[in-house]
Amino acid sequence: MTREKVRVQAIVNEQPVEFLCEPRQSLLECLRDILGLTGAKEGCNDGNCGACAVIMDGRLVNSCLVLGVEAHGRRITTIEGLARGAELHPIQRAFLEQGAVQCGFCTPGLILATKVLLDRHPDPSEPQIRRWLANHLCRCTGYDKIVRAVRKAAAELREVRA
Amino acid sequence: MSGGTYRVIGTRPIRHDGADKVTGRALFGADVRLPGMVYGYVLRSPYAHARIRRIDTSRAEKHPGVLAVVTAADLPTGPDRLIDLVEGTLPVSYARANVLARDKVLYKGHAVAAVAAVSRHVAEEAARLIEVEYEPLPPVLDVLEAMREDAPRVLEDLRMREFGELTDKAGNIGEHFRHVLGDVEKGFAEADVIVEREFRTVMVHQGYLEPQSATALWNQDGRVYIWTTTQGAFSAREATAWILDLPVSQVRVTPMEVGGAFGGKIRVYLEPVAALLSRKCGRPVQITMPRRDVFEATGPTPGTYIRVKMGARADGRITAAQVWMAYETGAFPSGQCGFGAICILAPYDIPNVLIDGYDVVVNKPSTAPYRAPGATQAAFAAESVVDELAERLGMDPIEFRLKNAAREGSRRADGLKYQRIGCVEVLEAMRNHPHYRAPLEGPNRGRGVAMGYWFNIGWYSSCTISVNPDGTVNLVEGSVDLSGTRTTIAMQAAEVLGLRPEQVHPVVADTDSIGPTAVTGGSRTTYATGWAAWEAANDVIRQMKQRAALLWEVDPEAVCFEHGVFRSGDRSMTFAELAERLEETGGPVIGRGTVNPSSAGGSFAGAIVDVEVDPETGKVTVLRFTSVQDAGTAINPTAVEGQMQGGSAQGIGWALNEEYYWSPEGAMLNSSLLDYREPTALDVPPIETVIVEVPEPEHPFGVRGVGEANIVPPPAAIANAIYRAIGVRLRQLPMKPSAVLEAIWSKES
DSSP, X not given: OOOOOEEEEEEXXXXXXXXXXXXXXXXXXXXXXXXOOTTSOOSOSSSSSOTTEEEETTEEEEGGGSXXXXXXXXXXXXXXXXXXXXXXXXXXXXXHHTTOOSSOSSHHHHHHHHHHHHHHOSSOOHHHHHHHHTTSOOSSSOSHHHHHHHHHHHHHHHHHHO | XXXXXXXXXXXXXXXXTHHHHHHTOSOBGGGOOOTTOEEXXXXXXXXXXXXXXXXXXXXXXXXXXXXXXXXXXXXXOOOOOEEEOSSOEEEHHHHHHHHSOSSEEOSTTOEEEEEEESSHHHHHHHXXXXXXXXXXXXXXXXXXXXXXXXXXXXXXXXXXXXXXXXXXXXXXXXXXXXXXXXXXXXXXXHOSEEEEEEEEEOOBOOOOSSOXXXXXXXXXXXXXXXXXXXXXXXXXXXXXXHHXXXXXXXXXXXXXXXXXXXXXXXXXXXXXXXXXXXXXXXXXXXXXXXXXHHHHHSOOXXXXXXXXXXXXXXXXXXXXXXXXXXXXXXXXXXXXXXXHHHHTTXXXXXXXXXXXXXXXXXXXXXXXXXXXXXXXXXXXXXXXXHHHHHHHTTOOHHHHHHHTBOOTTOBOTTSOBOOSOOHHHHHHHHHHSXXXXXXXXXXXXXXXXXXXXXXXXXXOEEEEEEEOTTSOEEEEEOOOOSSSHHHHHHHHHHHHHTOOGGGEEEEEOOTTTSOXXXXXXXXXXXXXXXXXXXXXXXXXXXXXXXXXXXXXXXXXXXXXXXXXEEEETTEEXXXXXXHTTTGXXXXXXXXXXXXXXXXXXXXXXXXXXXXXXXXXXXXXXXXXXXXXXXXXXXXXXXXXXXXXXXXXXXXXXXXXXXXXXXXXXXXXXXXXXXXXXXXXXXXXXXXXXXXXXXXXXSSTTOOOOOSSGGGXXXXXXXXXXXXXXXXXXXXXXXXXXHHHHHHHHHHHO
16 A cells, blocks of 8 residues: 655645645544544544544535545634634534533534534524434434523524624 | 532633643644654454464564564563452453463454554564464354353353352352342242343443554663543553563553543553564554544443343332343453342342342453443343333323332342432432423324433542642542543632632653552542642642641641631631742642542433334334433532443443444454444434432531443343334344334234
C-alpha cells in the first residue's frame, strides 16, 4: 500500500490550513490526529452514530465517511469553531441550560447538527427535530432534554434575528 | 439534616464541566496526545472456542513502522487474588486470561496478541501478519445447554460454588445459590390462583458511544502511567497492577472524561496490554477499540432463562413465589445472577420464597454489569407474572402491587430487612399520575406498568476541600464523573459551606492525587462521594471556626456558622472574609472526608407505558412513557431526570430492539451500530418523570443513588402494555416485530 502523502488545503473554522495526509486517512483522522481538533469523536467509524459530524460547505457530514483528501478546497466547521471568543454559541448555552449533556461524547455532533437544522429551519417542530437528530445516537439522555434544548436554542436565535 | 430547607440542594445549576463538554475541549480517552506516542492494535480470535497451538509474530515484528508485539507470553503468572469491582468480583487469573488469551480462546473476539506501530493503520496491517494456529473446539452458547453434564467445558479449572462453599463439581456452572423465606409449599397451598411462566432474554450491550481507549507509558523509572476510559481509577489501577504483578502504587491511573459506561467500563481490557507494549518500545502506546471490538470483546450483559411461579389468595395477597434462574456469564463467572435474585421480588412483601440461581459460563464475551446488573432481566419475568396474577384476580395492577408492596421492616428474598424505603410512595405516585388515568383509545393500544428495584451500593470514597483566599473552595475527589456528579457532589459541599455551587471548583483526580475511591457504579457516587464531600466541608468549617475563635479571642465552641457567616456574640465574618485571613491565623485550611458506608438505601422505580402494536408488521410503538423513581433527596433534579430518562430509553431499547445475533459457530453477526439497533430520537417518546423523595435514613442529606433502578421496569411494563393492546403475552426479549408477529399468529392458530 502506498504511503505517499497528499497535500490538502482547506478552511477550517475560518482559518486556512494546510496538511499532508495519507490517501486512506479519513477527514476525522486528519482533524483529530493531524490538526489536533479532537472535538469530533470516533464512535463507530462507519457513519452510524454521528459523533464525528462536522459541517462541510454548509452540509452536515460524518467526517469518518469523508476522506481527508476530499476536504481539499472545502470550508469546514468543527465544534471548536462554534463559540465566539469567550462567548458560547446560543445552541451550546441551550444544551447546558436544558441539561442536554450527560457524558458529552455525542454532544459536539449534536450541537453541529442543530446548527445546520436551525440555519435551514428556524422554527422546527418536535417531529422535525427528532427526525433530523435520528442520525445521532445518544445513549445517556433518552433525547428528551436534547429536543428541549434545540427548541430553546431555536427560540433564542429567532429572537436575535428579529 | 434531612428535611431542612436547603439553599443549594434541589436547584439546577449549570454543571461545572459544561463549557468543556459543549466546546469539544473535554478530553476523553482517545483524545490523549503524548510526545512520542504510538498506536496499538489488538489481534482477536476468529473462533468462539479453540486451543491456541502456536503464535508466530516474526512477520509482524519485521513490518516497517512496528515497534513492539506482545502475546500472553509477555504476561506474568503471578499469584491469584480477587479483584473487587463493586458490582461483582473477578479473580485476577481470569482478568489476565481475558486481556490476552494464553492456551485457549473462549469467545470470538478474545484478544490473542497486540502490536504497537507508528499509526493505527500500520499496527492493524502488522497484526494481520501474526500467524496463529488454532485447534477449533465445539462452542457452547446456550445457558441451559451449558448446564448439561455432556456440554463442552469452557473453563477446565472451573469448580461450582454451591451455597457459598467451593465444591469439586466440574462443569460450566460457576455458582449455585439459594434464598429461602418461609415455606413455599405451604404458601402455594394457601393460594387461590397460581401462575407459572418461563422467560428468556438475550445478551445486550451497554451501548456507550465512546469505545474503550487506553494510553500507557511504562516509564524508565519503573512506574506505569495510564490514561483511560474507566469508571473507577482505583479499580483500574488495582486490576492493571495485579494483572502485571506490580505493587498497586507503581501504577498511576488518570481517569479521562468518559463517553458513557453504564457498568461496562469497570473492567480493564486494554490497559495492561498497552502497558506491556510500552515496556517493550519505551514509548507511550494508545489503543482504542474499533466499535466491532467493543461489541465482541468488552463485557455485554447476560442473557437469561428464568422461571417464576407465584400464588395469591382471592383477596389479592401474594402467598408464595418460587424462582429458578440461570444467567449466562460469558467466558468467566460474573455473579450477576445473584444480583438478579436480590432484586427479582424486591418490591413485594412475600412470606414464602424459594429462589435457586445459577451463574453459567458459555463461549461468549465475559459479561459485565449493565445499569442495575441482572435486575432488568429478573423484573421482566417477575413483573409479567405479577401482572398476570392481578388480571386473574380482577384487580388493578397498581392496586395489586400496593396491596403486596414492600415497606420498612419487610424482608427481601436474601434476608435483608428493609429500612425506610419508597416502594409504596412510588406506586402511589404512579396511581395518582394523570398518565395512569388518561383515556387510551384506539385499536391495538394498551397501557402497562411495572416496578423495579436496585439495592445501591455504599463503599469507600475520598474528598479534600482547600479554601481559596477569595472565599471559594477547590474540591478534589476520586469519583469519575460520568454524567454530572462533579456538580452533585460540589452542591453538597456548597450547602454545608454556605457557598453557591459555582464557588466550589471540583476536580476529578488521578490515583496519586486523592485517597482511594471506589468506582462510579452501583448508584453510589452522589451518595458516598457526596457524603465524603459533606464530611470534608464540615472539617473545613470546624477548622475555620478555630481561626475565627483565634481572631476574636473566644472559645471555638462559642463560634457558630450559618448561611455562610461565622458569628460569636455580636461579631460576625463571612466565609469569604475569614478565607482571606487564613495566612495570619495559621496557614491554609484543607478539609478531609473519607467514608465507607457498608450499604445504601435502595431505590425503587416504576414505569407507566402506552404502546400501539401494528398487527400487520408486529412493530411496537411507544406512545407515552412515564418514569417514577425514589431519589431520596434529589440534589440536582435536572440530573435525576436525566438519569431516569436515559435509563428508560435504554430499557425501551432492551425491550424492543437490542440483541446479539449469533451464528451457530458463536460469531456475533451484528457488531456494528447499524445492525445493533440502539434507540434513536425517533424510537422513544418524550419521557415524563416523577421524582419521589423518601429520604435515605443514613445519608446526611437523605440521598439515594438514582443511576440504575430506572432501567429495570421498562421491558416488563412494555410486555404488559402489549398484552393489553393485542391480548398476547411475550415472554422473550427483545419483543421485536418478528417475535410479536409470531405471538399473534400462534394465538390465532
